[in-house]
Amino acid sequence: MYSFDLVRPTSMEDAVAALGQEDSQPLSGGQTLIPTLKQRLAMPSTLVSLSAIAELKGVSVDGNTLTIGGGTTHAEVAAEAGAYPGLAALAGQIGDPAVRNRGTIGGSLANNDPSACYPAAALGSGATIVTNTREVAADDYFQGMFATALEENEIVTAVKFPIPEKAAYIKFQQPASRFALVGVFVSKGADGVRVAVTGASNDGVFRWSEAEEALNGNFAADAVEALSAPSGADMISDLHGSGDYRAHLVKVMTKRAVAKANG
């Protein structure tokens, strides 16, 4: 780690001001950023901790919308997002208790790791990412591995999830990191079925449109069974599995997610 200054503002205003300084960077749960700093892979001069900003925290329900503050930890979502059980269950499967008690939804979505779980939930629910300056639809937000629509120093302040009729997430764990080797989030809501896949693609989280189409006609595991798996050509191929294997898992996990959503 290189040395850096740490500031801990209590308001968004102060945070935005602090982030205006050169080489400053937001710090949320630190579960991604701190390991990066330890490896000396980043060299911010100031870390602006978001952990003391009350308005970034908490889970609330308004009608059919569940809103999660950007600084809300995975453990809090797992415990408090009961109105959206598929999402609460996803949060409860991220990492281990230490990670869940520190890591936050804002940090996860800002980072957009191609194997992370929340991107699948956001894209698979048709969520809206709220920042300090605007609102971005999930469909526009994710722009490939570790790439998002966020501008420099833009802060994810909340995520708004429409609560679907049914939803479920199935994660097939990469054996070492236990991130998703392939994770599939399916939801059936007012605007139809969404199937979002994480872990698999070189382009990060994506929607499997063939499956969505089939499931819009018949929201049943059999409808997925009838499809052929997506092409493995654009899938991640590494130590833990070939592109073809991941493509195969996309289909299996989609099937299982639908079955689970149907309960």
Next chain:
Amino acid sequence: MPKDHGIGASPKRREDARFLTGAGQYTDDINIHNQAYVHFLRSDVAHGKITNIDTTEAAEMPGVVRIFTGADFEGIGGLPCGWEITDKNGDPMKEPAHPVLAQGKVRHVGDPIAAVVADSLEEARNAAEAIVVDIEDLPAVVNMKAALTSDSALVHDDLSDNLCYDWQFGSDTEVVEKAFSEAAHVTTLELVNNRLIANPMEPRVAVGDYARANDESTLYTTSQNPHVIRLLMGAFVLGIPEHKLRVVAPDVGGGFGTKIFHYAEEAFCTFAARQINRAVKWTSTRSEAFMSDAHGRDHVTKIELALDADNNFTALRTDTYANMGAYLSTFSTSVPTWLHGTLMAGNYRTPAVQVNVKAVFTNTVPVDAYRGAGRPEATYSLERVIDKAARELGVDPIKLRRQNFITQFPYATPVAVEYDTGDYVATMDKMEELMDLGNFDARRKESEAKGKLRGLGINCFIEACGIAPSNLVGQLGARAGLYDAATVRVNATGSISVMVGAHSHGQGHETVFPQVVAEMLGIDDSLIDIVHGDTSKIPFGMGTYGSRSLAVCGSAMVRATEKIINKAKKIAAHLLEASEADIELKDGQFSVAGTDKSVAWGDVTLAAYVPHNYPLEDIEPGLEETAFYDPANFTYPAGAYACEVELDPETGEVKIEKFVSSDDFGNVINPMIVEGQVHGGIAQGIGQALLENASYDENGQLLSASYMDYAMPRADDLPMMANYVVDHSCQTPCTHNPLGVKGCGEAGAIGSPPTVVNAVIDALHSGGHKVEHIDMPVTPSRVWAAMQA
């Protein structure tokens, strides 16, 4: 009623109180006044020529005390190899130099190029980034077979090729060939024993200190054998005589073999402290551990088994490539040879066995002993080929093994060693009972009803532990003796310190060793402490590895305690005015046989130190005895293991539903600790079978260089405790050591990998998938790929 103290009891581990309350004293807890910190600049390429190192700018940076490079170590010894292997042509192995800091070339990712010593670690790291190193990339030698072709790059330019040795052992070639030509059936299997990284919880640490006043150096280090480090580093690397060099290995957080070896960082810190007249500390990061701790295993083997028409094994032949990595680590050369080849007969009567091993230099981290060291590799090859033979012949794998078991002891195999005792039928019977094999078919049907495949894996193994008879290993090329030593120091008031050469880094010696002495003397074990891990406190010791602590060092402790008893009886006889021959020791009381006259342990010990009424003309005052013990033979723990797996044919995922180990460890001193050792060993073996893989790409970059990619076994990878049964009730005591113990530390890691793989293959066949083999780790993706083929 189980005993509550002494031999056979399971008192809770006394050392755990300090470990669990943060009171342990690990090497990193040691801080010396005014110490400096070293950061090693390590190679990020696998193979290259160092054309230039410029430290000018770095040396000017804040806090920098001194920067060392390979040039500072010219004329200083390299790290020695402790075991010379003789090639099958009679030539000694090739033994290239292993400099403390790279000289001229870097040979693996992680090879240290320069060492920056500074007032703080932060400053050392900052300055290291300012060092300019120019490296001309050379082709990386990674694949062992390719390394032996004539157009391969050379890892060591002064050697003619990348072959360290070509070793052959066992039956004559003609005998083996004849048996194969006459065989009714031959089964052949090619397999990989995957490279592993030991990953002890505590990374390595070294603190070198120097006292100018008396020219004494002290090294605090995370070692399994401080005396071995003192000998190797003092005599071969730095030229410091033993009486001026103290090595301390305090609490050590796990070793698994990888902390046996003498490492460059230890020599560096000791050397640098003398140079700058300040203590120098190094604490490995986890990332450094991945690329500087010696790795384990990494064999590529072809094994052939010949059987006659009645399914008797008639011959066995292996051809193995063993990866040495870039340099010869301390015991690296002995692992694929004497620790592997001599066990290749396994539990079976096979009359002809020949083992061939080519040890190969590559641009990878050095490979050395890791829990089991050579014996897991032997067991894996043998037990996989037997399983395959059973399938090919359509016979029950248990029956095939039973039919070929050695049943008469002692038994000398064609690969040199003589098993003193054992009962392989008994452990197999016990395993079958605990595994409830009669209901396996019903369990398989239940799994199939859920869309899963269930497989049963069987495995037998034998290991050579209690390492080792010195005269024998000396003939085999060891450059050290492998005895051990203990001093029993009885204090005036009767409490006892036992200084032992064994080193406890998780094994629980502090609990177990006192149980033995307490039993022998009939006193409470709370009066007894052991002292270990400091060359200035203990007589001598070869340390802990090879399941040797109790069998070898424990034997020395028994011998020293016997001497104490003999002397104490003389003192008691004097105090009781009786003849020494009539003195009996029971429950801490010395009594005169047939009378009610007695004197307590404490009175005798006090008399020894306050010798007012004492036979000074016959014996010296004091009560302290030392014994060195050199074992007459190895010990041969053996066992039968089984597991059931459930395989998800859609994903290839394998879950272990039940695991049973039936081990024969001879006598057991503390059952709880033995069971813990076996549970842990099996966990590591399951890790090897299903998860762990140190994987290099073709450029010699370690792909699994952190826990993001190197999969360690976790609790949920293992069966629930109720289905994780470790049994040690079959006991054939070792015939040649006083405690009749064989050693239990490695068994689990040796016995479990083939058990798991055999079960996976069985599961696949039950589902109609004719998969003959999958290399470890048997990951979901590999299983799935095998099913597609």
